[in-house]
Amino acid sequence: MRRLGTTLAVLVLAGTGIAGAAGTAQAGTAAAAAEAVCETGWGSLEKRVAPTDDHKPPLTNIRTGQHECFDRMVLDFKGGATAGALGYRVKYVDKLTTPATGEIPVSGGAILQISVGPNYDPATGTDSYPGQHGQPLPGVDITGYQTFQDTRYADGLEDGVVVGVGVRARLPFRVTQSGDHLIVDVAHSWTAATS
Incomplete structure (x- = not known):
């Protein structure tokens, strides 16, 4: 029973790490999306x-x-x-x-x-x-x-x-x-x- 508890604890911690990594990836994606996309199709002609x-x-x-x-x-x-x-x-x-x-x-x-x-x-x-x-x-x-x-x-x-x-x-x-x-x-x- 003790091994089952330890295994569950390890799985919970691993899941938290994966969720944290996913959260960090989502935050990075959100930051990239928040970065302005600049219009540059104006050209340089008169x-x-x-x-x-x-x-x-x-x-x-x-x-x-x-x-x-x-x-x-x-x-x-x-x-x-x-x-x-x-x-x-x-x-x-x-x-x-x-x-x-x-x-x-x-x-x-x-x-x-x-x-x-x-x-x-x-x-x-x-x-x-x-x-x-x-x-x-x-x-x-x-x-x-x-x-x-x-x-x-x-x-x-x-x-x-x-x-x-x-x-x-x-x-x-x-x-x-x-x-x-x-x-x-x-x-x-x-x-x-x-x-």
Whole structure:
């Protein structure tokens, strides 16, 4: 009888070990499932939209944020939502250049150029955004970002604004408009899982 009790105790302990291992495996699977699956099918080719009826609201602010799958830049405009589509052109370039001043150095493995406009308020005739030609974006700190490595402001043609974003490599990006905001997301990688 004593052997039967010992055998049962061993089987119970073995069963607990198997259940514990299964629980650990399930927890690992749950953690893997909880890991974000990142959309990366955005591609890296130019994205462009013409403004609605030549409506070009003035740029008022630029801010950035870090997300699990991408780094984000948001450009804020005055009165963009009421008039329709904001005009923009976003593409990778070999160099950030302007006709008047030539090349503006941008750090990183690739340069994403964002062209919008203008940088003045037509109601007042004054600058609407405090960017300085060739300098980093004012108030934007990208220290520790996974994808963004540098930012530069440039005066574009016809009072337009050009922003150069130095990124780690030529990575997929998307551009969306939400009301008065133009949102540029650059993925952390080409793969579909977070790194």
